[in-house]
Amino acid sequence: MLDEFVDEERIAYFSMEIALRNEIPIYSGGLGVLAGDTVRSAADLELPLVTVSLVSRAGYCHQEINTKGQQIEHPDPWQPEDWATPLDAKIAVPIEGKMVWIGAWLYVLKGHMNGQQPVILLDTDLDENSAEDRRLTHTLYGGDSTYRLKQEIILGIGGVRMLQALGFQIREYHLNEGHAALLALELLRRYAYPKEELRPGESPYNLPRVRDLCNFTTHTPVEAGHDKFSYDLVQQVLGDFIDLATLKLLAGKENLNMTRLALNLSEYVNGVAKRHAELSRKMFPGYRVKSVTNGVHPFTWTHPSFAKLYDTYLPGWCHEPELLARAECCIADEAIWKAHQEAKQQLIKTVKEDTQIALDPALPILGFARRMTTYKRPDLLFTDIERLQAIARQQPFQIVLAGKAHPKDEGGKRLIDLLHAHQRELADSIPIAFLPNYGMDLALTMVAGVDVWLNTPLPPLEASGTSGMKAALNGVPSLSVLDGWWIEGCIEGITGWAIGDGKEGEEESALLYQKLEQVVLPLYFKDSNGWIAVMKGTISKNASFFNSHRMMRRYAAEAYLR
Template sequence: MEIALRPEMHTYSGGLGVLAGDTVRSSADLELPMVFLTLASREGYLRQEIDSNGRQIDHADPWNLEDWATPLDAMVAVRIEGRAVWVRPWLHVLTCPIGHAIPVLLLDTRLDHNDPADREITDRLYGGDEAYRLKQEIVLGVGGMRVLHALGFDVETYHLNEGHAALLAAALLREHPHPSDRPRDGALSYDADRVRERCIFTTHTPVEAGHDRFDYEKAGRLLSDFLPLDQMKLLAGPDRLNMTRLALNLSGYVNGVAIRHAETTRRMFPGYGIRAVTNGVHAPTWVHPTFAQLFQGFAPDWGHDPEALSGADQLSDNAIWSAHQKAKDELLAEVQLLTGAAMRPDIPLLAFARRMTGYKRPDLLFTDIERLRAISRGQPFQLVMAGKAHPRDEGGKALIAEIHAHMRTLSGEIPMAFLPNYDMALAKKLVAGADVWLNTPLPPYEASGTSGMKAALNGVLNLSILDGWWIEAWVEGVTGWAIGHDDQRHEGDAQNLYDKLERTVLPLYYTDRARWLRMMKDSISKIGPRFNSQSMMRRYASEAYLR
């Protein structure tokens, strides 16, 4: 549904899209024969404004599709509510530094051929109501498959990235009637095994709201006679059209995006074989230029082969600290430009940048304001936060307002800033310029998380709840620190966060710079070689695509 290709193309909302963009970039680096599809999203996702009271104001975030993509001379039609809705692909070509190109197709319904109500289907990412979302998923899944056929792509394997694309598998099913002319009652009339041979499915969220479900009456009205209702219920659940269930039933390879996430998903969907391919990030995209120059000195091929970053533990202390301070200076300049807040380069900077929603617990740090004050009086620190709440997530918007209220309360005591309109460009500055990357989700709702991987590539130390990818990368006092324990009791997480800050993280920064620098080098050399999208794509290619 979303792919973050570049900041100027507003075809993404957050981590899922940024991961998809890194997947494109590494597929180009590795010369994999792939083509990617997404929606045009001409109106973007959300441009965030923060008012004087700290409340999020939502705006459309339009961009010029014509500036970054080329319209192709092909159109296909899908039927929605009995009408033909025409879909036109636009081509964006992503070319890696060594020259291999990957096509990305952006699906667009803003065409004169379409009914005025249908022209806006592909306009707003995650916009509109349930019917609007289902229309988008019809265009993405059914229209996407037909576009590939129309353009002459010979596709062996379809990789469904989240349940949004599940109707592609259902469309494939229509092409394969059951080998028996008269299947028994209650059985599929189609050959699902043939479809499973061609589809793999990656699920990305343990949050119930992240799994799209549609009312069958509404789905029947929009999809018309796409698949008989009894057949759809066998595949997508008896009560509602569950896109995750549909993808699970029609994919021969299914995976979660971290080892812990795969375990959680198996509990959510018992009976399915769900593997784990832990996410990774595209190192050349997220490494700050000062660090890239350092890496070039000992591993000229690090961008193509991030495993070479294991040699980062041999960097000199002066070199790594100088590189970090340059990245920090750039971030502090951006903070002052966006918010007016003047911060100091010699005081440790904590960063928290996530989608603003309840389970991410962006307010955990503010649980005990007096304790926070006491810590800062003894060992000063600074805090920068960023993140958008979904336009319909009133709880997330309330959290943003609450955070701003806390910042006003602590004004003059703890330097703090909230950077508006968090996007890919701002993320690059944050993950490189912070000293500590703070991550506080409520387990087990963090599927993977990739921002901490980007920070680690730049020597930024993670201070995180043990969930998602961090359980796999965490070595206490070596690659970073854990908040709390790997158990089901999280009522003490705030207290543990304060203890870790006061007794471990801040004292180390102020009193043992040599050890801090050792951890920065360990963060790069132990996390970078493993948690990168090159390694991720090699695993997909060998374990899923070529099975």
């Protein structure tokens, strides 16, 4: 089954999580969804990738909302054999002084055209391993720092060894975030100079060769967000895999910083938006960090009603999404509005089925859905309840929310509690629905069915963000804080609206209310032609550019073929 994938050189794409499909819950949020869109575009463009990730048998978490509005997490296991094929190869990696064996599953991601991509999912749940080691690939981002380090050994070191055992010819390696940085240590060992060629005291490691093989995409805009491990823990778990002096030179003196390790051993480094690349250069001065702004997969994130519309008026848009730039002039207003109403009715139906809340199709729906954590600030809209009610009395609107908090993120869980408290408080004035167990399918229903996509991160913590890009493919404009991709995507009044101007010290809640009350809602209620013009602007200016086809063509031209 692997024969068709091992006959040409490939780019090895490593990601701790990846969103392959809704039924395979091995992703937690934007990082995994981006990885999935990367591979989907590679399939469509027939770029030779092979992806390496973890099987994460226990999934991420299945979210239940109890009667008090609190998140209850349940395991979300999946059966690899239902979707993937077991592979014969087994390799081992050193963990805590013993060899832990790793098997693999092959998932073949098939594009909607002719392309397909191999995805290798690493699995330690083997008879050869102890009960403890069998669980190392069970839970995505589970356990403590020791568990995390062991998972990153499996992903990075184990992934390189598995590709070799399976017969893949690897041209280069692409690290999607620093979780896989240990793969560079495996390459250092693999391409070490022969001892007999070394002068006394000379390092055996061929750093230029390894750097030339590695590309690194960083996603984290703050120092505290990067994976770090104490060297005591590293020596306990990984032993003398690489001598400590060399490791400290490459990964930091105080602890093993996975981002710094990746930076030092990658020739090509990029951030995921222009602002994020600027921040990364400031965080890590002396490194050349380029910017390739993220994108989303056109076919996956376009509602069927809009896909049919684009097929009619802009044939070929899936392969060349830049054709969407013609939406403003080539698609009639009535056709855009009809497609949107179909998507909106599907969302209204989903809300009714899941929450028993009946939304009014005549009223605008504000949507907010993403990983629930404090810096995303889902509560910003509810800062001043009286002001929000006053706006709704004059210009009524509805709100649909969704998102999971990490099981260990108490702050994120409290936000979910708070949102439900606001829902109860506003029950008589603003219809609010919280849809449980946010995943890929629900995400598409929401980004296509709402009228306005709301995004309120605390700058500069949004490295990129992609949910607003998905909304743009469906003609849904964003109302967002100027952070991440929206700095590039916002053309005021044409693709959506900015909350503030990005300056520090702004009272963003007040600015949000002002923009909502004075600009967004009046346009919706009083100028339908003007509203549809913004929808068209969103498609032609943003959907045509912020897609993963453009992103992958950039990677191919600037990273893979350098």
